[in-house]
Amino acid sequence: MTSYRQPGVVLTDHRFTVPLDHGDPSGERIELYAREVVAGAHADADLPWLVYLEGGPGSGARRFVGQQAWLGRALKEFRVLLLDQRGTGLSTPANRQTLPLRGGPREQADYLAHFRADSIVRDCEIIRPQLTGGAPWTVLGQSFGGFCAVRYLSAAPEGLRTVLITGGLPSLDATADEVYRAAYPRIARKVEAHYARYPQDIGRARRIVEHLAEHSPVLPTGHTLTPEVFQSLGIMLGGGDGSHELHYLLEDAFVPSPGGRTLSDAFQENMAAALSYAGRPLYAVLHEAIYAQDKQPTDWAAERVRGEFARFDAANTLAGDGPLYFTGETIHPWHFEHDPALRPLRETAELIAARTGWTPLYDTGRLAANEVPVAAAVYHDDMYVDTEHSLRTARAIRGLRTWVTDEYEHDGVRAGGGHVLDRLLALVRDEV
Known part of the structure; x- marks a missing residue:
């Protein structure tokens, strides 16, 4: 010692x-x-x-x-x-x-x-x-x-x-499905409260997600930045200062460049820090398994249940004129495609999601x-x-x-x- x-x-x-x-x-x-x-x-x-x-x-x-x-x-x-x-x-x-x-x-x-x-x-x-x-x-x-x-x-x-x-x-x-079915309405309330506090972020979030849908940039860290990845910043809204931190993150997203408006280096660096699971990969790999007790697979419950809540679909947002809804404490298959710390664990995560025989806790x-x-x-x-x-x-x-x-x-x-x-x-x- x-x-x-x-x-x-x-x-x-x-x-x-x-x-x-x-x-x-x-x-x-x-x-x-x-x-x-x-x-x-x-x-x-x-x-x-x-x-x-x-x-x-x-x-x-x-x-x-x-x-x-x-x-x-x-x-x-x-x-x-x-x-x-x-x-x-x-x-x-x-x-x-x-x-x-x-x-x-x-x-x-x-x-x-x-x-x-x-x-x-x-x-x-x-x-x-x-x-x-x-x-x-x-x-x-x-x-x-x-x-x-x-x-x-x-x-x-x-x-x-x-x-x-x-x-x-x-x-x-509660099954994992029931956990996330209860979660998405709470996440929506947090997003709406954020926009009520910072209404200027409605336009900012839309402009960012429009840019990402067109370009899918790769950050210097190797993260692929897609609309869905950007939406996952909503996890910040569960903390006491999270709404304020998200606001400051969004406010300097773009800078002018010879090639036109582009994502600022500062924004990209802050995004990489906010999104990376390098320091806690088990959070992503095992997140849904903590709810598994009924011998059934969790089978990417957060992703499946999200389909029941159309407001969280970024494509729907871009097709209309409503605000972008961020997601929250949810893990999706695409996390293992876009985060370089998780990519090598994609097949392992699939096997965890498909695993049966979980015992009651x-x-x-x-x-x-x-x-x-x-x-x-x-x-x-x-x-x-x-x-x-x-x-x-x-x-x-x-x-x-x-x-x-x-x-x-x-x-x-x-x-x-x-x-x-x-x-x-x-x-x-x-x-x-």
Whole structure:
């Protein structure tokens, strides 16, 4: 273990080995990385542990500096573990560069089938006794991390002291189709709210998509920029500052050139940064698999369901005079054609989309009998996680207390400083 300091905190690097397949504990093993954080003033204190499960899937734990965001509040009373879930961050990586070591697309897909919430929870249960001496710990789950926390309550509640969930109460039984059928109307509302705030962006978005439909430019990074790719910028609208960030991205799209109006270098650079999945390819490859529980393939649910909502068809927009509707947290086959970080994984992604035999993630009986204190922030009209699905799940988990708020968007636990975490701790302790 290596320890070092940042302002106000002491950090320690931890590495663990766990089975790739928890059903075969004597088989292949992979490495997990986690960063322990403790307040400098409490470095030698005997503090309870809080493990943070990042959103995603496929995102490493956030790299904080000092006591940023919610971390400062947590460090008042916890020793915090920032876990890079399997395949992410400094854990054994899974991306276009490493996955060919597994073999061809079939072998890669079989490997990645072990990267869902059930395996992540089993990983946590191997790590926990090594750090806590066997004592249960508190879990803070953001977004997909909340999905993992509900799986934790279903599969290993004995390892849990308290569960805190932010924007991550999943439906216990909705299919991927049902998830996206509920999502597109929410996305539409976010787009309409953006245009109400920035009406000048209606014309800007149309002019950009007209240009892309005619030229399909290739960015210097190798991304092919099509109308559909441009529409996927709507994922930004689910964050607290996302509408403003999208507005600033659109405002300098074009510059004059000897060959006529063209996309500015600044716009192309910003587009590449916003669109790339190089840093989190598993988000794209496994996104729909996190909803798979009924032994049926997800079969590119977001793309199929989009056909039920004509307003999201860019060709329809160009044929008429209405505004362009951006899409949101949806993954489509064309992501694996236009993003150079995903192109080598296209066949692997197809096999994941066609995969059957997915097992249930949540145990409704155990959740109904839950005895672990649980509190959840449910963000009103959250673009990423359906509010009604979340509230239905909240009612199914015995003793869970909710805080439904429109003060924050999906990133509230990060954007709100320590306020969201403080509120959840107060709820779970019956202090409010």
